[in-house]
Amino acid sequence: MSDGTLYIGTRRYSSWSLRGWLPVRLARLDVEVVTIPLAGGMTPAVRAVSPGGTVPYLEHRGNRVWESLAICEYCAEQAPLLWPDSPAARAHARVIATEMHGGFAPLRQAMPMSLFRPGAAGAGRTEAALANVARIDALWTETRARFGAGGPYLFGRDFGNADAMYAPIVARFLTYQPELSAVARDYCAAIRAHPLIEEWYRDAAAEPPEWHLAAVEAPP
Numbered sequence: 001m002s003d004g005t006l007y008i009g010t011r012r013y014s015s016w017s018l019r020g021w022l023p024v025r026l027a028r029l030d031v032e033v034v035t036i037p038l039a040g041g042m043t044p045a046v047r048a049v050s051p052g053g054t055v056p057y058l059e060h061r062g063n064r065v066w067e068s069l070a071i072c073e074y075c076a077e078q079a080p081l082l083w084p085d086s087p088a089a090r091a092h093a094r095v096i097a098t099e100m101h102g103g104f105a106p107l108r109q110a111m112p113m114s115l116f117r118p119g120a121a122g123a124g125r126t127e128a129a130l131a132n133v134a135r136i137d138a139l140w141t142e143t144r145a146r147f148g149a150g151g152p153y154l155f156g157r158d159f160g161n162a163d164a165m166y167a168p169i170v171a172r173f174l175t176y177q178p179e180l181s182a183v184a185r186d187y188c189a190a191i192r193a194h195p196l197i198e199e200w201y202r203d204a205a206a207e208p209p210e211w212h213l214a215a216v217e218a219p220p
Contacts (some may be wrong), residue, residue: 011204015168020056023075107132119219152190
């Protein structure tokens, strides 16, 4: 019997679900994963199970956590290396994770996560979205320069909570293909090659067609 349940939305589209699912898997929590197909906007089935009316929503050993960054923190209590060891790196990781959590709305709106959207390369390039792209590229470049020695992820060898928060941005960049620096392109390739990201894409491809949303499946 598992220790709880993680509720997520449709893998093709639910960027926040990916941000919650990754630390749960990285921390090796023994939970059942339940996928609720998203209906666009508010989904009644999500509201029926989640106290916040959103996914991801984690129930684990009687604890209820219904927000992605809180799930990251909860999982780090079980697996401390989800945040970097050193105080300076750990502070920086939390800052950039929080900036991701609270920002970049123009990018989210112009380039919604849709893993297999046809003809999306070059789409969504509004001025505000491209400003977000530039800011994220700069964040990744600075972080890799300061803390990334020893591995391909933001803080080096270990795929951690900061990487989990930015993984859906990588997915967007792979779909819409904005211009990126060499550092950012290499980081995107490293994230895409991670076994958990490969698993997410594989499971997303296997979702039934009736879960697809026309608005984010049609060419932009």
